[in-house]
Amino acid sequence: MNGKSENPSDGGRDGPVPKAVVSRLSLYLRELQHLVRDGHETTSSTQLGNVLGFTDAQVRKDLAYFGQFGYPGIGYRCEELIQAIKQILGTNQPWPVAMIGAGNLGRALLRYKGFVQQGFRIVAVFDNDPDKAGQEIEGRAVEPLERLAEVVREQGIRLAILAVPAPAAQEVADMLVEAGIDGLLNFAPVTIALPGTVSTVGVDLAIELEQLAFAVVNRKKSS
């Protein structure tokens, strides 16, 4: 009867915790960071849920997968819960990241402040265009793809962002796997085949526009 992906027994590929719960952890983390920035020291499941459009029960249930974080009569201590969620996500340690592709998207992502704020530092940039190799972008020298394995090893890089044109994506992904990368964030609008030892997250930007279209169409209907 219950076939929700939120069901802890559904055996998602990343272990027993449902992906939807993990993705909500990121939302809780971001909201807690906003609260701290605005001077709040504590919060509640109701407050946290309200801003994000979830019920307080949902918030408590999600966090209960990982432990007991609230205090009776106090709620959650923001800084403490931030540290706990970062530890769960693995972002309590800095992650050196490789960027593959120094085109417009790669350049935009190199400037994107949100990555550094969350502990992701792009330490190396690669491009197969000989005109780009040697250029400096945002303080990082663009390296030829031939140096990938060497730099990944030297810098202990485990995550890579793929910002190359779709036709090149699989070939570059294979090189990244060969170089020993553990995880791949793919911006190319194609599905990439990877061995089971490498994690991948695909970013499909059109999905966000579709969700926006749905919201607009349904808002109009009900007004």
Add this chain to the structure above:
Amino acid sequence: MNGKSENPSDGGRDGPVPKAVVSRLSLYLRELQHLVRDGHETTSSTQLGNVLGFTDAQVRKDLAYFGQFGYPGIGYRCEELIQAIKQILGTNQPWPVAMIGAGNLGRALLRYKGFVQQGFRIVAVFDNDPDKAGQEIEGRAVEPLERLAEVVREQGIRLAILAVPAPAAQEVADMLVEAGIDGLLNFAPVTIALPGTVSTVGVDLAIELEQLAFAVVNRKKSS
């Protein structure tokens, strides 16, 4: 007890259908489009679920929010289900979109093939940099922000993509609301205050890297 955002009674802001269900519709749509491209005419909830990591019950339950789409002994007709989902999402009609910001991110998004494939055509580009206004990018002349209201009206634009630096985001969003935009896709890593009549979807690219970090850390733990 059940505080899941997937619960149809939880009264999400966009009406009775939970946001999580709507976001899964996009995933089903994309997979169906892949199936058609690969020559498949029909599919099943099991096949559709398998590829995406959901149970067949989840797929059936999600689609049941919107109607009855399967045929006994056949399953789903791919093309028919694609058209049905597009109608639900509102993407069975083309959406003219305005891009605000002609920096690296704006340029990358103008080249992003995924938008056009799903019916979103960026018809106008705006930037407040006088050096950029008048330039042509991907066949579109960059307009000054002063022309926003006029162009939005002329071209019947209802959606806008905000690809401006964070400090400028709120001011530009206010101009878009003033110009009559119904929906805003925000890439700036800040929360934007909008009137209740305008829908917004924020894209936080660090969330995807966090999810990848979690997958990598937990894969390593279990191996």
